[in-house]
Structure formats: structure tokens, C-alpha cells
Amino acid sequence: MSLIVQKFGGTSVADCEKIVAAARKAIRAQKQGHQVVMVVSAMGKNTDVLVDLARQINDHPPAREMDMLLSTGEQVSVALMAMAIHSLGAKAVSLTGAQIGIKTDSTHTKARIISIETERVKELLDAGNIVIAAGFQGIDENLNITTLGRGGSDTTAVALAAVLDADACEIYTDVDGVYTTDPRLLAEARRVLQISYDEMLELASLGAGVMHSRSVEFAKKFGVPIHVRSSFSDITGTMIVDQPESNTRPVGGAAMTKNEARVTIEGVPDVPGISHELFHSIASKAISVDMIVQDIGADGRANISFTVPRDELEQTLDAVRSASDILKYENVRHDEEVSKISVVGLGMAEQSGVADKMFRVLADNKINIQMITTSEIKISVLVAREDAQRALAAVHSGFLLDVTPDDAPESVAAVSREREHDAAEVVSRLRTMEDLTIDSIVLDDSQSVIALRRVPDHPGIAARVFEAIAAEGILVDMIVQNVGRGDAANLSLTVPKSDSEQALVVAKRIGDELGAEEILCKADAAKLSVSGIGLRSHTGVGIRMFRALSDAGINVELINTSEVMVNVIVEGKQGQAGLDVLNKAFADVLLD
Numbered sequence: 001m002s003l004i005v006q007k008f009g010g011t012s013v014a015d016c017e018k019i020v021a022a023a024r025k026a027i028r029a030q031k032q033g034h035q036v037v038m039v040v041s042a043m044g045k046n047t048d049v050l051v052d053l054a055r056q057i058n059d060h061p062p063a064r065e066m067d068m069l070l071s072t073g074e075q076v077s078v079a080l081m082a083m084a085i086h087s088l089g090a091k092a093v094s095l096t097g098a099q100i101g102i103k104t105d106s107t108h109t110k111a112r113i114i115s116i117e118t119e120r121v122k123e124l125l126d127a128g129n130i131v132i133a134a135g136f137q138g139i140d141e142n143l144n145i146t147t148l149g150r151g152g153s154d155t156t157a158v159a160l161a162a163v164l165d166a167d168a169c170e171i172y173t174d175v176d177g178v179y180t181t182d183p184r185l186l187a188e189a190r191r192v193l194q195i196s197y198d199e200m201l202e203l204a205s206l207g208a209g210v211m212h213s214r215s216v217e218f219a220k221k222f223g224v225p226i227h228v229r230s231s232f233s234d235i236t237g238t239m240i241v242d243q244p245e246s247n248t249r250p251v252g253g254a255a256m257t258k259n260e261a262r263v264t265i266e267g268v269p270d271v272p273g274i275s276h277e278l279f280h281s282i283a284s285k286a287i288s289v290d291m292i293v294q295d296i297g298a299d300g301r302a303n304i305s306f307t308v309p310r311d312e313l314e315q316t317l318d319a320v321r322s323a324s325d326i327l328k329y330e331n332v333r334h335d336e337e338v339s340k341i342s343v344v345g346l347g348m349a350e351q352s353g354v355a356d357k358m359f360r361v362l363a364d365n366k367i368n369i370q371m372i373t374t375s376e377i378k379i380s381v382l383v384a385r386e387d388a389q390r391a392l393a394a395v396h397s398g399f400l401l402d403v404t405p406d407d408a409p410e411s412v413a414a415v416s417r418e419r420e421h422d423a424a425e426v427v428s429r430l431r432t433m434e435d436l437t438i439d440s441i442v443l444d445d446s447q448s449v450i451a452l453r454r455v456p457d458h459p460g461i462a463a464r465v466f467e468a469i470a471a472e473g474i475l476v477d478m479i480v481q482n483v484g485r486g487d488a489a490n491l492s493l494t495v496p497k498s499d500s501e502q503a504l505v506v507a508k509r510i511g512d513e514l515g516a517e518e519i520l521c522k523a524d525a526a527k528l529s530v531s532g533i534g535l536r537s538h539t540g541v542g543i544r545m546f547r548a549l550s551d552a553g554i555n556v557e558l559i560n561t562s563e564v565m566v567n568v569i570v571e572g573k574q575g576q577a578g579l580d581v582l583n584k585a586f587a588d589v590l591l592d
């Protein structure tokens with residue numbers, strides 16, 4: 001008999017009527033011959049209400065007690081859902097995370113799943129029950145209740161689908177699928193019928209609240225197709241699978257992360273170990289750093305910029321200041337009125353011209369770019385918050401996201417999961433389910449770095465530089481823009497070595513026109529990339545990487561990060577040594 005996991009988010013169980021509607025969906029699926037596991041979130045905004053209650057009592061509530069409190073939201077919903085199903089004449093049993101046996105580590109409020117028992121759920125299903133699981137919670141080895149981080153019910157659902165070897169995992173929500181950007185932010189957003197795990201992972205981490213990013217990591221790792229669909233209608237929604245919507249379009253989605261803060265550390269000694277010290281001191285406060293940019297240094301000093309959630313700025317600045325003896329920086333600046341705009345697309349990896357298109361669109365709309373980071377499948381820019389909405393609209397239409405691609409699927413494909421036939425194998429893999437997995441560590445020594453230093457900062461700089469370089473037919477790989485001293489911009493890019501002389505000529509010409517103070521070429525550069533699943537939720541990856549390189553006396557000259565990859569540029573002659581130390585540093589988590 002086939003098994004379906006159906007997850008209903010807070011908006012889908014916000015009141016009694018909605019609970020009954022969700023109950024009907026589950027009963028219908030059961031009548032169609034499926035075994036049904038429901039995963040349910042707290043009603044409406046109940047979790048926010050609980051967070052607020054805690055803050056009224058204590059400014060810094062102990063994390064353990066916070067979990068004790070927050071888990072009650074889901075407990076209310078599962079009980080009401082079971083009652084609703086009973087009242088409709090079917091059989092149901094509600095279970096908390098602990099009752100199911102969802103074991104987690106003890107990182108309260110952000111716990112990771114270690115293992116899940118399946119016996120009790122299977123027995124209840126076999127006895128004809130709909131099993132209703134409380135989302136977002138588990139239990140640690142000392143029987144403390146834990147929660148998985150905000151939005152974590154999606155992760156419960158996908159993890160249950162993986163361990164129960166479910167045929168489908170349906171995420172019911174208040175939108176009828178995944179859109180090219182948050183439809184609440186942009187009316188032109190278009191629903192897609194299919195999106196790839198990698199794109200969804202980037203979008204979810206960029207704040208596309210429709211999916212919890214950790215749940216997408218799980219789904220990718222275990223090959224669980226996810227169907228995102230509406231609680232309030234019966235139409236099919238969006239499948240999250242391996243393949244993107246279109247193989248011809250470079251960009252599949254856009255996102256805005258509104259409340260960011262930028263920190264720029266000016267004049268840190270350009271020597272090995274500094275990035276490690278910096279991010280180590282921030283990570284020790286459990287702050288998640290997002291865009292990280294370090295550009296080519298001058299006079300033995302470099303500038304490092306990064307973004308953090310706006311409400312974690314103060315703590316971040318404390319961490320940076322407390323490490324001032326080690327970091328020996330000249331100055332720290334910050335700006336808390338910034339937002340990040342990103343475009344994401346699997347097709348970007350194969351097509352050139354995507355970055356300069358984005359910069360051109362922003363320049364035409366007179367939007368100044370403060371920072372740029374790129375990855376294989378994402379370009380992010382930091383802009384003033386007052387420009388963010390316009391910037392999102394501009395890139396959305398600039399990349400034709402409102403228009404259905406010609407090669408898009410015409411209907412939602414029924415994707416079946418690659419079945420695990422060996423139950424013991426699934427269970428054994430569970431033990432390492434949330435572990436970091438590194439797919440590859442790669443050395444690319446075919447690139448040179450071109451840097452334009454201290455370009456007077458105004459809209460259109462990046463567009464001018466990239467258009468000029470693209471016009472020569474030169475492919476740009478990594479792009480990094482950092483905030484220089486006195487608000488000048490520092491722009492670095494990597495190009496194939498064979499094109500570096502030509503790129504330098506172009507950069508000099510444009511640099512002169514733009515008033516850049518200096519134009520440099522580091523002809524012999526090496527790019528080291530670590531890629532895998534779970535990089536963002538494992539903040540230690542960057543730190544492990546920076547530490548390994550610094551221990552080997554290798555200086556990091558450029559940094560660029562994304563959800564699935566961390567890239568650094570080091571001196572060409574140190575590339576092989578860098579690769580060797582990274583292979584050693586990640587040996588325990590590197591896939592064969």
C-alpha cells in the first residue's frame with residue numbers, strides 16, 4: 001500500500017474550519033487507498049505569540065524552556081486535528097515528536113535530527129489510523145524537548161517521508177505552489193510547475209518562506225520529490241525535483257532578504273588566519289553570517305565585508321570588537337539599512353552574461369550596488385533597503401521571470417521516488433542523516449584575478465565593467481564587489497588565464513573612465529571550491545576551510561560563498577598544497 005506524508009503549515013490550520021478542511025484532505029487520501037501521515041504546525045501565528053509571551057517574562061529566556069514552550073503550539077494542533085478526523089468518522093492518533101521517537105541533538109531552538117523511529121507510526125498506520133505528527137519538534141538523549149528552528153515542520157515532513165519510504169511528500173500551504181519570487185512581495189510573480197532542489201535550496205535560504213531550507217537539503221539527499229500545493233484548493237502545485245523548470249533560461253527565481261546588516265572590517269592584515277579568527281569569533285555566538293566578501297588587498301591590508309540578520313548586528317559587532325587584538329583591523333563600519341536581492345538559476349552555470357544583465361538592469365533603474373557575491377547558480381547584490389523593492393521588480397522582469405519559458409513542462413509531472421529496497425540500509429543512513437556531506441573539493445588553476453580598486457561608488461559601475469569584458473567575449477567566473485574605504489567600491493573578478501591580458505586592457509580602460517585608483521592583475525591565481533549539501537546550516541564549513549588553509553600558511557585573497565559552495569582564491573603556486581590540506585580537512589565528510 002502506498003504511503004503519503006501531508007504537511008499542513010500554520011496558515012492551513014489557523015482556525016477550526018481550516019483544521020476540518022485539512023482533515024478532509026487526509027481522509028480523502030486514505031479513502032483513495034493510501035496510508036496517510038499528517039505533519040501539522042502550530043495554528044496560525046501561535047508560535048510567534050509564544051515567542052512574544054516568553055520575551056515579556058524574560059529578555060533572554062533559557063533555550064531549553066523556550067523549546068518546552070514552543071513545542072506546545074504543535075501539540076494543540078495535532079490533538080485538534082485528531083479530534084476533527086474522529087468527528088468525520090475516520091481513525092486517527094496524534095503523536096508528539098518524542099512519542100514518535102524523533103531524536104535530535106541538544107542544540108535547543110535549532111536542533112538537528114539524529115534518528116527517527118518508524119515502528120510505532122507503522123503499527124498505527126497498519127491498524128488503519130491516520131497518524132498525525134507534531135511538526136518542528138524532537139527529543140534529545142536526556143529526554144529534553146527540542147525544536148528544529150523556525151519553519152521546521154517542513155523538515156519533520158520530509159524526514160518522515162524519507163524514513164518511512166513514502167511515495168509522496170505533499171506540503172500544503174497558503175500559496176498554490178512555488179513562485180518565481182514571493183507573490184506577497186511582487187504581483188507579477190509566476191507560479192512554476194517544477195523547480196530543482198538546488199534552486200529551491202538557494203531560494204529557501206534567501207527567505208522564500210514557502211519551504212524550510214533544511215527540508216530541501218533532506219529531500220535532495222534522500223531523493224524525496226516534494227509537491228508544494230494549496231490547502232484551500234485541489235489544483236496541483238509545484239514539484240521540487242532534480243530538474244529545473246527550463247533548460248534554456250538562466251534564471252529560475254528571485255528573492256529579497258529585506259532585513260540585513262552589513263559589517264565591513266577595514267584594513268585587516270592580509271595574512272593567513274585572519275578570516276578564520278574573524279568567523280570563528282562570530283560563529284561562537286551562533287550568528288549565521290551570510291554574504292562574505294574579501295577582495296584583493298593592497299599595502300598588506302584587506303577589507304572583509306559580510307552580512308548578518310539585522311537583529312544580530314549588535315552581537316556581531318561585540319564579537320568583532322572582542323577579537324580586535326587578534327584581527328588588528330583599522331576600522332569597523334556597519335550599515336543596517338540594507339537588503340539583499342538575489343537571482344537563482346541552474347542554467348547560470350552554463351550561460352554567460354547573466355551577471356552583467358543583472359547589473360545593467362539595476363543600473364538602468366539607478367540602483368546602487370554595495371556588495372556582490374556570485375556562486376555557480378546564484379548572484380546576490382546588496383542594496384539600500386529603500387531601493388530593495390524596486391530592485392526586485394527590476395530583476396524579475398529583466399530576466400523575464402513573469403513569462404513562462406517555452407520548454408516549461410505543461411503539467412505537474414508525477415515523479416516517483418527512487419525506492420529504497422533495503423530498510424536496514426535506510427535506517428543506517430539515518431544515523432548520519434543530518435551530517436554535513438561534501439560532494440567535491442576542486443582546484444581550478446586556470447583563472448586570473450583582475451581587481452579594480454577604489455572606484456568611486458555610484459550606480460552602474462559593475463554593469464560597465466562586465467559589459468566591456470563580455471563584449472570581448474571573455475567569460476567571467478567569480479565576481480566579488482566589496483565596500484572600500486570612504487565608500488569607494490572594490491571590484492574583483494576572475495577570468496580565464498588565457499584572456500587575462502586582454503581583460504586587463506579592458507579593465508584599465510574602463511577603470512580610467514570610472515576613476516579607479518588602481519587596477520591590478522594577479523595572473524597566477526588558484527580557485528579552491530568546497531561544495532556539498534548543508535553548508536549554510538553547518539556554519540563550521542567556512543571556518544574549517546579557513547583554518548586548514550591558514551595552518552598551512554596559505555593566504556586567502558578572495559572569498560565568495562553560497563548555500564552549496566564556498567570558493568576562495570589563493571596564490572597560484574599554493575593551489576595544489578591548498579587542495580591537499582582541504583582534502584585532509586574534510587576527509588571525514590567527503591563523498592567518494
Ligand SMILES: Nc1ncnc2c1ncn2[C@@H]1O[C@H](COP(=O)(O)OP(=O)(O)O)[C@@H](O)[C@H]1O
Pocket residue numbers: 008009010011012041172173174175177178179180181182183184203207208209210211
Ligand atoms: N518563491 C515563493 N513561492 C511561493 N511562496 C513564497 C515564495 N517566497 C516566499 N513565499 C511565501 O511563503 C508563504 C508560505 O509560507 P508560510 O507562511 O511559512 O506557510 P506555512 O504556514 O504553510 O508554513 C507564502 O504565503 C508566500 O508569501
Ligand SMILES: N[C@@H](CC(=O)OP(=O)(O)O)C(=O)O
Pocket residue numbers: 008009010011041042047048073135136149150151152153154
Ligand atoms: N510552528 C513553527 C514551525 C513551522 O514550521 O511552522 P509553519 O509550517 O507554519 O512555517 C514555526 O512557526 O516556526
